[in-house]
Structures are given as structure tokens and as C-alpha cells.
Amino acid sequence: xxxxxxxxxxxxxxxxxxxxxxxxxxxxxxxxxxxxxxxxxxxxxxxxxxxxxxxxxxxxxxxxxxxxxxxxxxxxxxxxxxxxxxxxxxxxxxxxxxxxxxxxxxxxxxxxxxxxxxxxxxxxxxxxxxxxxxxxxxxxxxxxxxxxxxxxxxxxxxxxxxxxxxxxxxxxxxxxxxxxxxxxxxxxxxxxxxxxxxxxxxxxxxxxxxxxxxxxxxxxxxxxxxxxxxxxxxxxxxxxxxxxxxxxxxxxxxxxxxxxxxxxxxxxxxxxxxxxxxxxxxxxxxxxxxxxxxxxxxxxxxxxxxxxxxxxxxxxxxxxxxxxxxxxxxxxxxxxxxxxxxxxxxxxxxxxxxxxxxxxx
Numbered sequence: 001x002x003x004x005x006x007x008x009x010x011x012x013x014x015x016x017x018x019x020x021x022x023x024x025x026x027x028x029x030x031x032x033x034x035x036x037x038x039x040x041x042x043x044x045x046x047x048x049x050x051x052x053x054x055x056x057x058x059x060x061x062x063x064x065x066x067x068x069x070x071x072x073x074x075x076x077x078x079x080x081x082x083x084x085x086x087x088x089x090x091x092x093x094x095x096x097x098x099x100x101x102x103x104x105x106x107x108x109x110x111x112x113x114x115x116x117x118x119x120x121x122x123x124x125x126x127x128x129x130x131x132x133x134x135x136x137x138x139x140x141x142x143x144x145x146x147x148x149x150x151x152x153x154x155x156x157x158x159x160x161x162x163x164x165x166x167x168x169x170x171x172x173x174x175x176x177x178x179x180x181x182x183x184x185x186x187x188x189x190x191x192x193x194x195x196x197x198x199x200x201x202x203x204x205x206x207x208x209x210x211x212x213x214x215x216x217x218x219x220x221x222x223x224x225x226x227x228x229x230x231x232x233x234x235x236x237x238x239x240x241x242x243x244x245x246x247x248x249x250x251x252x253x254x255x256x257x258x259x260x261x262x263x264x265x266x267x268x269x270x271x272x273x274x275x276x277x278x279x280x281x282x283x284x285x286x287x288x289x290x291x292x293x294x295x296x297x298x299x300x301x302x303x304x305x306x307x308x309x310x311x312x313x314x315x316x317x318x319x320x321x322x323x324x325x326x327x328x329x330x331x332x333x334x335x336x337x338x339x340x341x342x343x344x345x346x347x348x349x350x351x352x353x354x355x356x357x358x359x360x361x
Contacts (some may be wrong), residue, residue: 004118005249006111007140007148008094008125011156013107014047016135017086018076029073031057031066036077038067042264042346046078089133094125100249110145112249122175141177146245149196150187151178183243188215195240205229206237217241259293260301261286262349268307269345276333283332283350287325296321296355300328302335303349311347314338321355328352 010016014032019025029052034043043063055070063075087106094101099121100112115121122139129137140151155176178186187194192214193203209228211217218241226234239245261282269275279302290297301315314335322328332350 001114010107015049144245260351284325298355299353301351305347
């Protein structure tokens with residue numbers, strides 16, 4: 001039998017959990033986020049049902065903006081405990097099969113399995129999840145994690161929205177296989193932004209090198225990529241264009257490599273002194289969290305979100321690993337000098353990267 005990697009992605013998970021306990025909401029536009037009161041400021045949409053998405057509502061947007069787009073929607077408060085419990089139901093269902101389940105979040109995981117019929121396995125997984133939890137999922141099938149993850153995006157597309165070759169060999173619209181055999185046919189013509197791990201900023205960087213499509217990235221000179229993005233990341237982007245990726249699936253929980261804290265303020269920060277005060281406080285708090293875990297810090301990132309929602313991030317590697325909150329606070333303030341603070345600020349965040357355990361103080 002052949003080793004396959006499957007990516008299981010729950011459909012509109014948070015909204016689906018809310019609809020499961022409130023069946024009368026089925027078919028209605030549902031928006032989940034914050035306190036559930038769309039008149040309150042500084043709240044962000046956690047998820048939106050497919051019906052709400054048709055009005056342009058999406059996760060990450062302000063709840064107030066969602067209300068303007070779809071005032072008839074049902075707005076609900078976020079309930080993390082309920083989503084955690086539902087996620088456990090799903091993952092336990094998948095673990096009842098002879099597979100390896102690697103959890104990546106409440107609503108997604110990789111499944112590793114030896115099988116001669118991955119489509120049948122995918123169908124069985126989907127059926128079991130639906131029967132035992134009443135929630136639905138889509139499954140991407142791949143010969144590695146990169147292709148399995150991307151396959152899920154096609155699995156979620158209605159057949160009417162995709163070409164015939166993209167769904168050739170699938171058992172239904174909720175399952176799709178992407179491997180070395182059909183990678184070029186499916187992906188070559190697509191924009192690099194459609195690859196897993198490439199955002200809008202990286203897309204612009206690649207476009208500046210004349211790399212627009214996945215085929216362009218696959219054919220790019222690795223030395224040019226390494227020179228632009230560094231030896232490690234340059235080689236990684238080159239491999240990504242060819243659909244290469246990790247085939248290992250493990251059920252060992254992933255060890256966290258960083259810790260972060262961020263805060264959206266009730267009122268925008270305008271004065272520099274106030275920004276520095278809040279940033280220092282957040283930096284000290286996240287450092288204390290890390291020290292309480294017995295870890296040390298080797299790098300720091302500072303995030304600033306302006307009222308326009310422009311969110312630049314700056315980082316610096318520390319000259320020495322540390323557990324000193326004052327060192328982290330001072331470094332955060334040094335990074336703050338790299339930002340152009342010409343507009344009011346709605347959010348500040350600090351993320352710190354752990355030093356390897358053997359290097360801990």
C-alpha cells in the first residue's frame with residue numbers, strides 16, 4: 001500500500017458549531033466575533049457562514065463593517081470553549097480510523113495513512129465526521145503536506161466553479177487529489193499567491209523578480225531566490241513552486257516556538273509617550289509568560305496596526321538570549337523607532353521567539 005497525506009479542513013467550522021446548537025439559524029447569514037454586539041467598536045469577525053460571505057463578510061474584518069455589509073445577519077459572541085469541545089469530537093472521530101492525526105488547529109489537521117484507495121478513505125472520514133458530529137469537512141489528498149493542503153481549496157469549490165480536469169478522479173465536490181502527476185496541469189497557470197505560505201507581500205516581492213505564476217516560480221533560478229530571500233527561504237520558495245513538501249505526519253503535539261501578546265485599544269493611541277507605555281507593558285507581560293514556562297528569548301517582533309488597518313511588523317534578533325523583561329522592553333522600543341507613527345494606532349503586539357531548550361538560561 002502507498003503512504004498518503006490527507007488534509008482535513010472543517011467547513012465554516014465556528015459558524016457550523018453555532019448552527020449545530022441553534023438549528024433555527026441554518027440557512028441564515030451568521031457572523032461570529034467579539035461580544036456579538038455589532039455596535040461595539042474594536043471587534044473582529046472570527047468567522048462568517050457561507051450565507052454571510054455572499055455579502056462580502058469575511059474573517060478578520062471589523063464587526064461594524066460586517067454589520068454595514070449585512071445588517072440582517074445574526075451576530076453571535078465568540079465561544080472558544082465550545083469550539084475546542086467540538087474540535088475534540090472531530091479529532092477523536094478521525095483517530096478511530098487506522099491513521100495518524102496531526103492537529104493544526106480547531107478546524108484542520110493532516111492525516112497520514114497507508115491505503116490503496118485514498119479517495120475511499122477520504123469519503124469514509126467525511127461520512128464518520130458528519131455522522132458522529134453533524135459537522136462537515138472537506139478533504140485534500142496529496143503525496144505530501146503542501147499538495148494535500150492546496151487540494152483542500154479545490155475540494156471546497158463547487159463543481160460549477162472549477163474546470164473539469166481539476167475535479168477529474170474525485171468522488172464528490174468535497175474531496176480532491178493533487179499530486180506530482182497533476183501538479184503542473186492544475187497549478188502552473190495560477191498566481192503565486194495561491195500557493196500555501198505566500199501572502200500579498202511575498203507575492204509583490206516575487207513579482208518584482210518577474211515571477212508571477214507558479215510555473216515561473218518552479219523555473220526560477222534558485223541562486224536568485226537565495227540572494228533575495230536568504231539561503232533557507234530562497235530554496236524553500238523554489239521547492240514550493242514545484243509542489244514539494246514534507247510527507248511526515250506525526251501525532252506528537254507540536255512544541256510551541258514562540259509566544260505573543262497583542263491588544264486592540266478601546267481608543268486609538270495618538271501620543272508617542274502613550275504608545276511607548278503600552279508597548280513596554282505588553283513586552284514585559286509576554287516576557288513574564290515565557291519565563292514562567294522556563295524558556296528564554298532569542299528574537300522579538302513588534303506589530304503596529306494603524307487606524308487604516310495597515311499592519312507593518314518589524315523584528316530583531318537579540319545579541320544574546322535572555323529572560324530579562326527590561327531587555328525585551330527596550331528592544332521593543334528600539335524597533336518602534338523603525339515605524340512611521342504618523343497615524344493613530346489601534347493595536348500593538350509583541351511576539352518573542354524561544355531559544356532552543358539547550359540554550360535556555
